[in-house]
Amino acid sequence: MKMNSVILEALKKNNNVITTAQVVELGFSRYLLSKYEKEGLLERERQGVYVLPNSVHDDMYTLMLRSEKIIFSHDTALFLNGLSERTPFVHSVTIPNNTRVSKVIQEECVCYYIKPELHQIGMTIRKTTLGNEVRCYNAERTICDLLRSRNRLDEETVIGAVKNYAASSDKDLNLLAVYASKFRVNKELKRYMEVLL
Template identity: 40%
Template sequence: MNNLEKIEELVKQQNGMILSADLDKYSIPRKYLQLLIAEGRLERWDRGVYVAVDAIEDEMFAMQKKYSKLIYSHETVLFLHGLSNRTAFEYSATVPSGYKVVSNVADRFKIYYIKKELHEFGVISLKSSFGNQISVYNIERTICDIIKSRSRVDIQILNEALKRYVKIKTSDYSLLMDYAKKLNIETILKKYLEVIL
């Protein structure tokens, strides 16, 4: 398989997208990206991110592929889990404390920071609206995150999410309380649940 064929295979495997870092991984010179752009088969979507001209751009997938520490959270994930009808104006994502968020991400995302040891728990894989696998927090972690960040979240969104959560048959209250304890919001969560239940 020559370099152009390998790039085309990677683009196909990654739903129409390739990173310049992917070429580095396979020791493919970047001049081949420029060749495919000149031929009109690829276009530059963002720094280091290229998409096939016939592909639908999936910003959530592309940004997470480029910034691996970025985990979708809060309002964005409430919508993906069906706990909110509102599509957010900007994506919400959580990164570990000390992680440098570049300006083009900070301008387009609502960024939350969390201690490194709390960053990974509750992470699951979900499909974006374009069908690509993205990393998000599970429902219980998302409920806890919304409560922990309640000063940055619309109160109606929080209340609606809690009302919907208690109606879900698969809700895991012991896991919810475990997360609440780790995030130091156990007392506040109990007060909210008392009102809802």
């Protein structure tokens, strides 16, 4: 059995990944994916996400494909923004508190919940190490998130993040001040910045 050329082309354009929704959008039945999986033409990476066999797996990208609501945050966003060298073992995501995500995502990630009106603030697109684009927060929002969640994180991560941000040539201190006010971490930010600057 050979794979349909339209699906194969879509897979190749999408770094060897395709979702059930994308296949249906192309006008094919979701049953076709199960058939391809049984034949060994595709591997099921996660629920609703398929990859070509023997292709390199981009867990951040396939995780993001599972839900439109998740945005990579905290230590994962630090890594994506180039403010940390450490690739997180478990990815951190932020979700609006009026949304439910699958149990699999809850078990696989560190989930942070926030008011829906604050969810999109600072969202940007960054590339993973494998070149796929994912949603994450910009550096300024990430610093504010780390300060808000400092009781759930180790102090070393927070200090390292603020230190790397302070040394960054891309920093926007005005935007950081606006976000610090929105997320009510002005005092904490001032305290950390006074020590480091």
